[in-house]
Structures are given as C-alpha cells and as structure tokens.
Amino acid sequence: AIMQGENVSKPVLQVINTRAIATGNGPPRYRVLMSDGVNTLSSFMLATQLNSLVEEERLSAQCICQVNRFIVNSLKDGRRVVILMDLDVLKTADKVGGNIGNPVPYNEGQGQQRSSAPAANAAPSKPQQQNGNLSAAGPAAPKYHAPSNQFGKASAPSSVKTPGGSQAKVVPIASLNPYQSKWTICARVTQKGQIRTWSNSRGEGKLFSIELVDESGEIRATAFNDQADKFFPLIELNKVYYFTKGNLKTANKQYTAVKNDYEITFTSETSVVPCDDAQHLPSVQFEFVSISDLENTPKDSIVDVIGICKSYEDVTKITVKANNREVSKRNVHLMDTSGKLVTATLWGNEAEQFDGSRQPVIAIKGARVSDFGGRSLSVMSSSTVFINPDSPEAFKLRGWYEFDSEGQLLECASISDVRGGPASGANTNWKTLFEAKSENLGQGDKADYFSCVGTVVHLRKENCMYQACPSQDCNKKVIDQQNGLYRCEKCDREFPNFKYRMMLLVTIADCLEYQWVTCFQESAEFILGQNAAFLGELKEKNEQAFEEVFQNANFNTYEFRIRVKLETYNDESRIKATAMDVKPVNYREYSKRLIASIRRNAQLG
Amino acid sequence: MEDVHEVPRKRIATGHLAQHIGKPVCFVGRVEKIHPTGKFLVLSDGEGKHTTVELSEPLDEEISGVLEVVGRVTNQATIMCMSYVQFREDKSPFDLELYNEALKIIHEFPEYFPFG
Numbered sequence: 001a002i003m004q005g006e007n008v009s010k011p012v013l014q015v016i017n018t019r020a021i022a023t024g025n026g027p028p029r030y031r032v033l034m035s036d037g038v039n040t041l042s043s044f045m046l047a048t049q050l051n052s053l054v055e056e057e058r059l060s061a062q063c064i065c066q067v068n069r070f071i072v073n074s075l076k077d078g079r080r081v082v083i084l085m086d087l088d089v090l091k092t093a094d095k096v097g098g099n100i101g102n103p104v105p106y107n108e109g110q111g112q113q114r115s116s117a118p119a120a121n122a123a124p125s126k127p128q129q130q131n132g133n134l135s136a137a138g139p140a141a142p143k144y145h146a147p148s149n150q151f152g153k154a155s156a157p158s159s160v161k162t163p164g165g166s167q168a169k170v171v172p173i174a175s176l177n178p179y180q181s182k183w184t185i186c187a188r189v190t191q192k193g194q195i196r197t198w199s200n201s202r203g204e205g206k207l208f209s210i211e212l213v214d215e216s217g218e219i220r221a222t223a224f225n226d227q228a229d230k231f232f233p234l235i236e237l238n239k240v241y242y243f244t245k246g247n248l249k250t251a252n253k254q255y256t257a258v259k260n261d262y263e264i265t266f267t268s269e270t271s272v273v274p275c276d277d278a279q280h281l282p283s284v285q286f287e288f289v290s291i292s293d294l295e296n297t298p299k300d301s302i303v304d305v306i307g308i309c310k311s312y313e314d315v316t317k318i319t320v321k322a323n324n325r326e327v328s329k330r331n332v333h334l335m336d337t338s339g340k341l342v343t344a345t346l347w348g349n350e351a352e353q354f355d356g357s358r359q360p361v362i363a364i365k366g367a368r369v370s371d372f373g374g375r376s377l378s379v380m381s382s383s384t385v386f387i388n389p390d391s392p393e394a395f396k397l398r399g400w401y402e403f404d405s406e407g408q409l410l411e412c413a414s415i416s417d418v419r420g421g422p423a424s425g426a427n428t429n430w431k432t433l434f435e436a437k438s439e440n441l442g443q444g445d446k447a448d449y450f451s452c453v454g455t456v457v458h459l460r461k462e463n464c465m466y467q468a469c470p471s472q473d474c475n476k477k478v479i480d481q482q483n484g485l486y487r488c489e490k491c492d493r494e495f496p497n498f499k500y501r502m503m504l505l506v507t508i509a510d511c512l513e514y515q516w517v518t519c520f521q522e523s524a525e526f527i528l529g530q531n532a533a534f535l536g537e538l539k540e541k542n543e544q545a546f547e548e549v550f551q552n553a554n555f556n557t558y559e560f561r562i563r564v565k566l567e568t569y570n571d572e573s574r575i576k577a578t579a580m581d582v583k584p585v586n587y588r589e590y591s592k593r594l595i596a597s598i599r600r601n602a603q604l605g
Numbered sequence: 606m607e608d609v610h611e612v613p614r615k616r617i618a619t620g621h622l623a624q625h626i627g628k629p630v631c632f633v634g635r636v637e638k639i640h641p642t643g644k645f646l647v648l649s650d651g652e653g654k655h656t657t658v659e660l661s662e663p664l665d666e667e668i669s670g671v672l673e674v675v676g677r678v679t680n681q682a683t684i685m686c687m688s689y690v691q692f693r694e695d696k697s698p699f700d701l702e703l704y705n706e707a708l709k710i711i712h713e714f715p716e717y718f719p720f721g
Contacts, residue, residue: 587697588697588703590701591700591703591706591707594702595703595706595707595710597712598710599710604715
C-alpha cells in the first residue's frame with residue numbers, strides 16, 4: 001500500500017539487507033531491502049540522519065523496525081523510492097533470528113498475493129499482531145494482514161498531490177545534476193536574498209538568490225532579470241514550493257557556503273508552485289554559537305547566533321566611498337545567557353525596517369564575524385535575520401530573560417567595545433576603584449577603560465592650568481618669549497596671546513579606594529563649574545574667588561569614565577589615569593546596578 | 606510625640622506596617638487621595654499598596670507627588686504624621702519601584718543597615 005501512495009501509519013517491516021551507496025562528496029546513503037513478510041522491496045533509502053543506526057549496527061539485516069515517518073518519492077522513470085525519515089528498531093537482528101515469512105520481491109502492478117481485509121485497516125492492527133508473532137520466531141505466513149493488498153490499483157497516480165494536474169515526480173535535491181533537464185523538487189526556501197542590480201560593460205541586469213533545502217540536501221538557486229521580477233514577489237522565506245525545470249551548473253563556491261556541487265539557474269521554463277504538504281521538510285537549521293564563544297571565533301567566519309535584542313541604535317546613512325552610494329546601517333546589541341553582549345550591524349532594508357521594541361529575540365543565520373572593536377557581527381546579503389523565530393532556543397531565551405530575574409539585571413560585558421558614551425548604559429564597564437586597582441587595569445600594552453562613581457576629595461590648585469597655543473587644534477604649551485609674544489614649537493609660530501588649558505589633578509574616592517586622576521579641559525571645567533579662560537582671569541586677579549571655586553568643587557560625586565595606562569617617563573613607568581568624561585550621577589541606574597550586585601552576591605552566598 | 610524626631614525611625618513600606626505598630630517610622634509614597642477635610646492622605650508605596658496617613662493639623666496647601674512622611678504607626682495600621690517632606694520631581698522622576706527594591710534589601714540585611 002505504501003507503494004500505492006496510501007498513507008500507512010507506522011508500518012512494521014523487517015530489514016533483509018542494507019547496502020551503502022557512495023554519493024561522491026557527502027555522507028553515504030543506505031539502501032535497505034525491506035520485507036513485510038510477503039514481499040521484499042529494495043527501493044528504500046535511509047535518510048542521512050538515520051545513518052548512525054546502520055553504522056552502529058542497530059539497524060541491520062533481519063532486525064524488525066517500525067517506520068514512524070516516511071515519504072514516497074517518484075523518480076522520473078516511474079519507480080518509487082520510499083525514504084525512511086524516522087524509524088524505531090523494535091527488535092534487533094540477533095533477537096529475530098531469520099527472515100520472517102517467505103517474502104518474494106515486489107513488482108509493481110503485480111496481482112493479488114493475499115486476499116485479506118482491505119489494506120486501509122491493515123497497518124494499525126499490524127503492530128500488535130506482529131509483536132505477538134515475533135515471539136514465536138516466525139513461522140511462515142503469520143496471521144497479519146499484509147499492507148500490499150491493493151495491487152489491482154493502477155500505478156499511475158503519483159504520490160504527490162499537485163495542483164493543476166501537472167505530473168510532478170519529485171526528486172531529491174541531492175540527485176540534481178546538469179545532465180537532467182526535466183526535474184521537480186519540493187523544497188523549503190531557507191534563505192532569500194535581496195534583488196541586486198549591476199551594470200557593467202555588457203549591460204545591466206538584476207538577480208536574486210535563494211537557498212533551498214529538502215531532506216536530501218540543500219542547493220542554491222538564482223533568478224536573473226525577467227525571472228527575478230517574476231519570482232521575487234512570489235517566493236517567500238520559509239515556505240515550501242515545487243520547483244520545476246531550471247538549469248544546473250557547477251556551483252561557484254566563491255559566492256556561497258551551500259553544500260552542493262551544483263546550483264540552479266531559473267530559466268523562462270522554470271515554474272514555481274506552492275506546496276501544501278510540507279511537514280516532512282526540515283525547516284531552517286541553525287547551529288548557534290554562544291556569544292561568549294564568539295570571542296574565540298576567527299575573523300571572517302560565518303556563524304549563526306541568537307540573542308535578546310537588549311538595545312538598538314537608530315538607523316544611520318553612510319556613504320560607501322567605493323561606489324559613492326548611500327547605504328543605511330543600524331547597530332543592534334544582542335545578549336544571550338552567557339551574559340555577553342555583541343553588536344550586530346544590519347544593512348540596507350533590514351536596517352531600515354528593523355523594529356527592536358519590546359526586546360525581541362533575534363536569530364541571525366550566516367552572520368560574519370569581524371574583529372571591529374573586539375568582536376562584532378555583520379549581517380551580509382546572504383545572511384538571514386529572524387525576529388522572534390519559532391524555535392526552541394528562542395523560547396528558552398525569552399523565558400530566561402523575562403522570568404529569571406537574572407536575565408534583565410545581568411550586567412553584560414560587551415565583547416564589541418563601543419567607545420564614546422553609548423546612549424544605553426548597557427555597554428559600559430562599571431568598576432569600583434578597588435576593583436580597578438586589584439585587577440591591575442592598565443598594566444597591559446593597551447589602555448583600559450572603565451567607569452566608576454566617585455567623589456572628588458581633593459583638587460590640586462597649583463599648576464592646574466598652562467598656557468597653550470591659541471590655534472584651533474593645537475594644545476601644545478607655548479613658551480613665553482618675554483616680549484609679549486608666545487611661541488608654539490609645534491605650529492612653529494609666535495602669537496601675541498594664548499589660551500588657558502586646564503590640566504587638573506583630582507583625587508577621587510569611593511568606599512574602598514582612592515585614585516589620582518588627571519582631568520583635561522572639558523572634565524576640569526565640568527568639575528569646577530567654570531571655563532578655563534574665566535579661571536585664568538580669576539587666578540590673576542582675585543585669589544580668594546579662585547580658591548572658592550575649588551572649595552565648592554570639593555566633595556561632589558560624579559560618574560567618571562577613566563582611561564588607565566602604563567606610561568613611561570624618563571625611565572620611570574607609572575600607571576596614569578585620565579578622566580575621559582565626567583557626568584552627574586544617574587542615581588536610578590546606579591541603584592539598579594547596586595541592587596543587582598547585592599542580589600548576585602547574596603546568591604553566591 | 607515630638608520625640609519621634611529624636612529617635613531613629615525605620616523606613617518601611619505598607620507591608621511592614623503591621624509589625625511596627627506604635628513605633629516611629631519613615632514612609633515614602635505617592636499621594637493618591639486627599640480627604641476633603643485635609644486631615645487624611647492616602648499614599649501608595651512602590652508596590653502599589655495604599656496607606657492612610659493622619660495629619661496632626663489639617664493641610665493648608667495642595668500637595669501631590671512623592672512624600673516622605675515621618676510619624677508613628679497607630680493601632681489601626683495608619684501613620685500618625687509628625688512631619689513630611691515633598692520630593693522634588695523636576696529634575697528626574699522618583700522611581701518608587703526602585704525605592705521599594707532597596708527597602709527589601711535593607712530589611713533583608715539588617716546587620717548592614719542597623720536602625721539604632
């Protein structure tokens with residue numbers, strides 16, 4: 001009945017023999033000779049995911065198995081192949097002992113072998129009776145109903161229900177090759193690229209590419225010009241279609257990571273028809289890399305990632321110098337259960353249409369790892385971005401983020417170091433001064449950056465300003481020529497004036513430690529509350545007012561962004577700290593951090 | 606009852622009222638309703654629960670927003686208010702839920718937050 005295309009549920013069959021078929025560059029396919037006690041049929045192929053069963057010898061000659069899922073594919077020569085997608089081994093070969101019954105090879109169109117009750121009822125009742133008979137170790141002709149009863153039926157109808165009456169004999173993608181021009185595959189679109197246009201000396205054109213997958217494998221297909229126009233609106237990501245008749249040619253591995261020697265080009269004869277019966281096709285397969293592992297992933301590799309979009313930036317337009325085109329881009333920040341945050345860059349349409357509100361789960365297939373700012377991800381034209389995908393990892397992430405309180409309070413350390421004050425505080429590296437000292441920040445070759453909350457406890461009034469070159473971008477100290485002129489060595493010029501620049505040494509402290517920090521112009525002006533020029537005047541004219549400014553600045557608390565680095569000056573190396581940015585304390589964020597920190601430490605316990 | 610200001614007073618939320626009857630406390634909440642006579646206020650705390658505050662003298666001005674009330678807890682689990690301070694919300698809004706979180710921590714770790 002299986003051969004007639006009937007929907008037999010979970011037939012129980014005996015394996016008579018297995019044979020490996022080499023497929024060139026891929027895992028071996030196993031062809032299985034199966035028997036139902038009455039007939040044997042060799043047109044059974046094992047789906048590659050079940051290969052391990054044969055390799056581990058669980059599925060071997062004479063074992064009994066129950067097929068849970070199978071599909072019938074019709075080859076173009078009229079033969080039918082049953083692909084076994086999922087089966088359970090009920091009894092291994094050694095327990096069976098021999099072939100059950102005396103099966104003869106099945107020929108399509110053969111007459112009735114057994115006159116028993118209709119096959120439709122045969123299958124469900126078979127398993128129970130099968131078990132009963134097996135214990136008797138199989139004399140011939142056990143009393144179960146053979147499913148192969150309806151031989152009288154013509155073999156014409158194909159097992160695939162195609163609309164419009166087209167004779168679609170579906171072949172597996174793995175069997176496609178350039179020597180066959182008439183084929184039909186039933187596949188799911190796992191990736192759909194955008195329409196790309198080009199113009200070169202030979203003219204202009206446009207194309208878009210898709211990746212297709214079925215149980216036997218995957219393949220890339222490209223549609224050019226007219227076919228691109230025709231099919232781009234029709235073909236949707238993640239849907240299943242019958243694709244008929246296209247050109248096969250050797251794949252250009254440069255453009256794709258798809259595992260197939262060939263790729264399809266749509267022609268004017270190609271037809272694409274939606275397929276309804278698609279449950280058996282695998283949907284998009286992901287192999288997620290955890291964000292913390294990305295730090296060890298080499299640059300330019302292609303990965304799949306999934307994470308909660310903790311924050312995202314606005315879309316910006318930048319001009320690509322190469323071809324003077326404007327391109328939209330947007331950075332989004334993804335976080336996963338490892339607590340690490342990574343910045344992913346979206347381009348073009350995806351950047352513009354992105355909606356990160358309500359912190360969705362984002363899955364990206366085929367993103368490229370770059371070493372920009374440590375590690376970050378770039379979404380390419382061949383990548384696909386899924387928002388809130390229907391997959392178990394997505395649900396797990398959502399559950400962790402919303403219900404496990406840790407999820408939202410987790411201080412994520414960003415592996416893509418976003419410098420320069422991001423709007424969301426999620427990327428800053430908060431430390432207490434004690435932690436900064438004990439972790440020996442700044443000892444390495446590079447400068448280390450961290451943020452902390454500290455209170456000003458001392459300011460050094462002496463030498464807090466110097467006379468600097470008045471030119472726009474030059475801050476070099478000028479030499480007083482004593483004749484009313486000031487010389488700047490860097491600009492190699494003399495000026496009649498100078499500008500005061502601040503270089504204020506401040507001691508800041510928190511509950512455990514203190515630190516000397518140098519504050520330049522902007523930070524110093526913020527802390528003192530006056531600009532440099534005014535202070536310069538005060539210093540010369542009104543000492544008392546000058547002192548008062550410093551008194552008022554003392555014992556104020558701010559958020560500092562600090563850069564520490566080991567610097568060598570005249571054979572002496574010292575750790576120097578500079579304040580890059582000084583801001584008023586955002587108490588809400590600060591208390592949230594403290595509360596999270598307390599809770600975390602309490603849990604450790 | 607003026608001594609309330611001399612004695613350390615615990616910060617509490619509505620849930621803790623029952624355990625502190627007769628004790629001097631400090632309660633922070635948002636004004637929900639003012640009784641027409643001006644003698645009673647209803648404040649809501651960070652969890653949204655309501656507390657009634659009784660004033661020793663009726664209010665002579667309109668108040669709204671977040672208040673910090675210092676007083677004693679009565680037998681009916683209301684607060685007899687001795688003095689109050691209005692929190693300024695012009696610079697940034699006062700996050701009452703966050704305050705509530707902090708309160709929970711204070712009560713969870715009394716060894717680090719001793720009340721006198």
